[in-house]
Amino acid sequence: MQRDKFYKEIENVIHPGEKLVKTHCSYCGMQCGMNLRVDIASNKIIGVEPRYEWPVNVGKMCPKGVTAYQQTNHQDRLLKPLIRDNPALKGTKDGFREATWEEAYDLIAKRFQELQRDYGKDSLSVYSGVSMTNEKCYLTGKFARVGLQTRYIDYNGRFCMSSAAGGFLRSFGVDRGSTLPWTDIHETDCLFIAGSNTAECHPTSMFRVWAVQERGGYLIVADPRETPIARRADIHLDLKPGTDLALANGILNLLIQNGYADEVFVKNHTNGFEETKELVKQFTPEYTSEITGVAPEKIIKAAEIYGKAPNAVVMFARGVEQQHKGVDNVSAYTNMALVTGKIGRPKSGVATFTGQGNGQGGREHGQKSDLLPGYRKLTNPKHVEEVAKIWGIDPEEMPQPGVSAYEMFGLMEQKTIRGLYLLCSNPAVSAPNLNYVREQMKNLDFMVCVDFYLSESAEFADVVLPTTTWSEDEGTVTNIEGRIIKINKAQEPVGESKPDWQIQVELSERLGRGKYFSHLKTAKDVADEFRLASRGGYADYYGATWEKIEKQDGVFWPCKDEKDEGTPHMFLDKVFYHPDGKAKICALPYRPPAEEPDEQYPIRLTTGRVVYHYLSGNQTRRIPFLKDMCPEPYVEVHPTLAAQYGIEHEEIVRLYTRRGEAFYKVKITEAIRKDTVFVPYHFGHEQSINLLTIPALDPMSRMPEFKACAAQIEKLDLKKVQ
Structure with missing residues (x-):
């Protein structure tokens, strides 16, 4: 208790020449409270301190959280738009040149309009993510359906939540x-x-x-x-x-x-x-x-x-x-x-346990292929009418539901989808069956990637647009509990980078759809429209104003009006959201994994995270401390299984499945089943475990089966390898 009292006393101590900006971590769904330390003279983030008054983490932070600030002014930040003039170099870091925003926007508008003229509105697609604010997630759905007028939008929550x-x-x-x-x-x-x-x-x-x-x-x-x-x-x-x-x-x-x-x-x-x-x-x-x-x-x-x-x-x-x-x-x-x-x-x-920072809010407001803001359904005419009214379009103009994230790559192979607008996601690392996925990205007619680093997926793009990190803009996210919280801007965007919402507004204007977006001048403008669009939906954020969020340390949805303080506990009245007010106890016959071990592939492969990295590793693999702590992937093998194959600790082995192969250093440990191996998934290019994973999809959620497939280990003959 004395320790807690001491830290509370020193919290918010402002050093000369600095200011503290109250915000939250950029990584997992905990969204731990933090104060970013900003040098006033340079207007640059220089450090971080935990917030002891924040009720969720009460001053505790993980290795990613204490180093999150280092991503903003990192030397790898993209500072200007990039254009690739030689499509033959797709899939590499080569062939890009810096361009102006005007040139990049002109090229994107020209190519998108050509594709839609020749192949229809649905020849374009949007693939997004949920490490963005609610406002950006909301606007991405509107951008796809109103700006691009395509049915094909989905997001990386398909692989997470x-x-x-x-x-x-x-x-x-x-x-x-x-x-x-x-x-x-x-x-x-x-x-x-x-x-x-x-x-x-x-x-x-x-x-x-x-x-x-x-x-x-x-x-x-x-x-x-x-x-x-x-x-x-x-x-x-x-x-x-x-x-x-x-x-x-x-x-x-x-x-x-x-x-x-x-x-x-x-x-x-x-x-x-x-x-x-x-x-x-x-x-x-x-x-x-x-x-x-x-x-x-x-x-x-x-x-x-x-x-x-x-x-x-x-x-x-x-x-x-x-x-x-x-x-x-x-x-x-x-x-x-x-x-x-x-x-x-x-x-x-x-x-x-929500995996991504806004894994909850990001799936509620229109990035999912069949959803509209407030968790409304595209298949419900009343829901479509409500949102169309907010957006200023005729309900008949609303595109029909599309397909899930992984299924979009199938439509790319069929040439139904020919163009991709990718933001806040890195499917060249995070998708299953990566050899197939990368091939489809490479064969697109035209691809735009919006990111603040040149990710593995950006290497397949024709145009890369530099966006901002979480600390260079403001908005709300919804944390692991369903608590809507506020992210605050700590410094101005580096270089010529722009927030995702601003890029979408400006691109919509270039595409002749500006009248639906031009009124959105600030993040607060987007927030006001977003709250209105969610009003009356199951995920009702209308009453969660920025002022109320600040006053209450967050607001749990649903929060329906100005007087509503939110809903920390669901179902206290024992009334559920099915039409009869009752919950459903589900009778669920057992089904085995899609791919069980056999004589050829006798081992079970599973994947997961480590404490030092986040998702595809595009951010954390660039932070020196995090990279030093876990510089490369490895395969966990039980001593009994290792003995069976004659494998030694830290030896390099070939791990393979029916879909691909990769080479990993062995970590022998008793902390895993004798019939199972484990590899963390945060690594790119030829180190990615998703070269091996199976794209068997859940019939309802369309989630791939990352956690179970059949594999085999091969002890290498080092003389032959050399």
């Missing part, structure tokens, strides 16, 4: 990533965490996890690897990659059979219980163990701990969601809370 969204929508009728605020978590009695390497991916949540155990509560972790949080767990459910659905069904069966179901809650507030009860009967501990590889006694104990806990929170992340049955996995784990009635009250509920 889409399965959580699908599962929550099916179970609750609404998609908010957490049904309770993060400040409740350390006060619960049991945390059931599945598919989340929390200590590395969301480190500033860990003090709340520890607090649960220190108070006598329990921690259950389901993960193929013995991650740092799994080592701390009371029960580690070390399942085979891709078998979460069986595990969740097995635990649900025990909860029902052993009398932990809340019969009153189930009867009054849910549908589907009897059907689900019948389906999960087959998932005895022994049968569940046979599928998952988890010992029956662990499954029994986990169900007992969760069932007996007065309050409990079920949490999960990409390990559960990045499967071709990710939506089913999410609903299956959500079933645990619904059957036991541990939802719709403080200290109990369901939450997903």
